[in-house]
Amino acid sequence: MSLSILFKDELQGFYKSKVMIVLWIGLPVLSILFFLLSPDTGDELPLTVMTSLIVSSLAGTLGAVMLAVSIINEKGSKVYDLFLIRPIKRRNLLISKFLAVYVCIAIAATISLLLGLGVDYYRFGGIPESMLSSTIDSIIISLAMMGISASAGVLIGVVSPSVLVGAVLVIYGANQISILPALTVLVDAGHERIFSLGIGILLTVILLLIATVLFNRKQF
Amino acid sequence: MKESFIELEDVSKTYSGFPALQNVSFTIEKGDIFGYIGPNGAGKTTTIKSMIGLITDFEGSITIEGKQMPSQRDQIHKILGYLPQKVSFQEWRTVDHALRSFGRLSAIEEDILEERIEEALRLVGILDSRYRKIKNLSGGNIQKVGLAQALLHKPKFLVFDEPLSGLDPASRYQVKEIIKELSRGETTVLFSSHILSDVQDIATKIGIINRGKLIDVGSLEDLKERMKVPKVIKIEFYDLVENTQDIADIEEVDRVEGQDGFRLNLYIEEERELSQASKEILKKLVDMDHNVKNFGPLSPDLNELYMKYVQESDVA
Numbered sequence: 301m302s303l304s305i306l307f308k309d310e311l312q313g314f315y316k317s318k319v320m321i322v323l324w325i326g327l328p329v330l331s332i333l334f335f336l337l338s339p340d341t342g343d344e345l346p347l348t349v350m351t352s353l354i355v356s357s358l359a360g361t362l363g364a365v366m367l368a369v370s371i372i373n374e375k376g377s378k379v380y381d382l383f384l385i386r387p388i389k390r391r392n393l394l395i396s397k398f399l400a401v402y403v404c405i406a407i408a409a410t411i412s413l414l415l416g417l418g419v420d421y422y423r424f425g426g427i428p429e430s431m432l433s434s435t436i437d438s439i440i441i442s443l444a445m446m447g448i449s450a451s452a453g454v455l456i457g458v459v460s461p462s463v464l465v466g467a468v469l470v471i472y473g474a475n476q477i478s479i480l481p482a483l484t485v486l487v488d489a490g491h492e493r494i495f496s497l498g499i500g501i502l503l504t505v506i507l508l509l510i511a512t513v514l515f516n517r518k519q520f
Numbered sequence: 521m522k523e524s525f526i527e528l529e530d531v532s533k534t535y536s537g538f539p540a541l542q543n544v545s546f547t548i549e550k551g552d553i554f555g556y557i558g559p560n561g562a563g564k565t566t567t568i569k570s571m572i573g574l575i576t577d578f579e580g581s582i583t584i585e586g587k588q589m590p591s592q593r594d595q596i597h598k599i600l601g602y603l604p605q606k607v608s609f610q611e612w613r614t615v616d617h618a619l620r621s622f623g624r625l626s627a628i629e630e631d632i633l634e635e636r637i638e639e640a641l642r643l644v645g646i647l648d649s650r651y652r653k654i655k656n657l658s659g660g661n662i663q664k665v666g667l668a669q670a671l672l673h674k675p676k677f678l679v680f681d682e683p684l685s686g687l688d689p690a691s692r693y694q695v696k697e698i699i700k701e702l703s704r705g706e707t708t709v710l711f712s713s714h715i716l717s718d719v720q721d722i723a724t725k726i727g728i729i730n731r732g733k734l735i736d737v738g739s740l741e742d743l744k745e746r747m748k749v750p751k752v753i754k755i756e757f758y759d760l761v762e763n764t765q766d767i768a769d770i771e772e773v774d775r776v777e778g779q780d781g782f783r784l785n786l787y788i789e790e791e792r793e794l795s796q797a798s799k800e801i802l803k804k805l806v807d808m809d810h811n812v813k814n815f816g817p818l819s820p821d822l823n824e825l826y827m828k829y830v831q832e833s834d835v836a
Contacts, residue, residue: 305624313612377608382669385572386625387597520574 302388306396314400319366323359323405328412330354332419346424346431351416352438355409359442360449363405364474367397367450368466371457381520391512394454398508402450409442440493444481444500449474451507458511458518477503525550525677525708526571531580533566539732540566541578546727546737548710553703555723556712557826563732564712565605568681571710572602584677598627601675605682607666609654615641615665616650619672626673640668645694660687667695671702678702680711684718696722720822728826730833743825751788753798755805756814770804772797785818 314320331351338350371394374380383393417435421427427435452474460466480503481496526548533541541563548554558564569575571582576590583589584596609618619637628636641647644664649657654665663686670678680699684692692715699709699722713719719726726743728735736743760781761767767784768776772792777785788797794817805812 301627302625305621309621312617313610316612374610378604378606379608379610381574381604382602382607382609382622382666383625384574385597385600385602386622387594387627388625519577520569 302386303392303396306383306388306392307399310396310400311403314366314404317366319362320404320408323362323408324411327355327359327408328415330358331412331416346416346420348413348416348420348431348435349438351412352435352442355412355438355442359405359409360446360478361470361475363401363446364449364453364456364470364478365467367401367453368457368460368470368474369463370397371454372460372463372466375457378520384520390516394458394512394515395508398450398454401453402446405446405450406443409439409446413439413442437493437496441482441496444496445478447500447504448480448507449478451504451511452477455507455511455514458515523550524548525552525585526710527581527583528567528571529581529583531567531570531578531582533570533575533578541570542732543580544729544732544734545580546734548708548725550708551703551706552708553699553722553724554708554710555719555726556710556729557714557716557719557726557822558712558729559830562729564729565681566732567729568679568710568712572600572679573597596677599676601670601673601678603663603666603670603678603680603683605685607663609662609665611655612653614651614653615646615657615668618654618665619669622669623672628673636672636674637668640672643671643698644668645691660691663687664691667698671698676707678707678709678711680709682713683711684713684715692718716822716826726822728829730830733833735829735833740822740825743829747825747828748790749825751790751792751794751797752818753786753788753794753801754814754816754818755784755786755812757782757784758811758813761810766808767805767810770801772800 328351331347331354334354335347335350380393384390413435417427420431449470453470456466456469456474460469481500484492484495484499524547528547529545531541531544532539544563544567556564556567566575570578571584571589573590573593573596576593581588585599587595589596613621616637619640620633623633623636624630637650638647641650644667646657646661646664646668649661649665654662657665663683667683670680678699683699684695687695696718699711703709703722703724711719711723720740723740725737725739727737728743736746738746761778761784762781764776764778764784767773767786770786772788774787774789777787786801788794798815798817802812802815805815
């Protein structure tokens, strides 16, 4: 019960925030800009591929930064005091935040990818099956990477004493660890999609679990 | 005999080896307004945070309405309202949105939530700010939103940490009246304050803490009694009293201290009961043909009492 109330609340907070508006509009715009300004792509590289690359690397990092900064600030300004004295589970505060940001960045990523697909459909007069398949791969890897980044953002938010430390940890920690689902493509072991998704889910759950255990022990 | 509602037994808490609370024990009865006073860093907020479950790694036992904190925290939180020293909300929230969320989290039924929000905002006097963003309100009004969220679910136990600091005199009066009214409705209130006159105005029981140790607990009268505050009657005369010897000779009077010949302080012998002695003294003064303008007990305020307690505990 409290999780759904908190989730709706957080979703409302995040989608109203300027950062999210920038992300929803900025991510597709950025993809197109990169595509147009890139000298080596030529006419053959689909925008969908470019968009996938941008989404995978940026959306997760932005989500992680948003989560870490939001948790650090709210911890510091004692916002949680009024929540923690109500009959709710402490972990729900973190999980609702994670889910809200994850949904928001997933929407931003979907908008970008759909835009890429739309442009490619117009350019090539259809979507070749190989492109569709690589797009699905990209979506899965992006979703997995965003999950890891966002959960790492939650953990960093819980443990970091300041926004500066949090931001550094996100860039040098969350960003690096989130690449793991993409490595399955390199090893070419077959079932890449399952492996990517599996690694994504597993790491996301582990990071969230550590974050909630630490948050439960925290003295406010 | 009132029912015991809250019991603290030997509650201790240390921060990196520093003892913030040392064996603090007291009880609060149902419907009491418990004023918790002490210097900065004395342990007031640590006690409060332990009682409401924000601090859970304390030693000792805290029981609220028969439930243990922190093991039965969820059950205690259902009957708890809390206003922190500095209340803070997420920036994007409006007053209405914040109260709606807190109401839902406190399990207020959806069909009465609207009515409760309006009632709480009207009570604290900011109904006209209902749809404004909290970050655009003044500090005093943000504090009132904090008060509204604490009252929203009509809790049995209200905890206020310095609720009156940052409020203008009119708002302070209003909040004190709200606290008194809630107490009449059997809500138990604990509040900490630096403004001792406010504590004196509304508290039915007072706890004094210094350096993590509870120095004393009781009603203001109990504290005065225990501190052996001298019983003094203050008299004002219409005419100048040049010779106070006849007054000093009155049986009930221990000694006389004059101020300017028109006003005297009469110290009553310790073993005598103040009201009875007052009656006798007034009668004798009239018999002596003194023109008495004002006559009444000089009651030391909480300020004096508090300073005495704190100084004695510092020396100890």
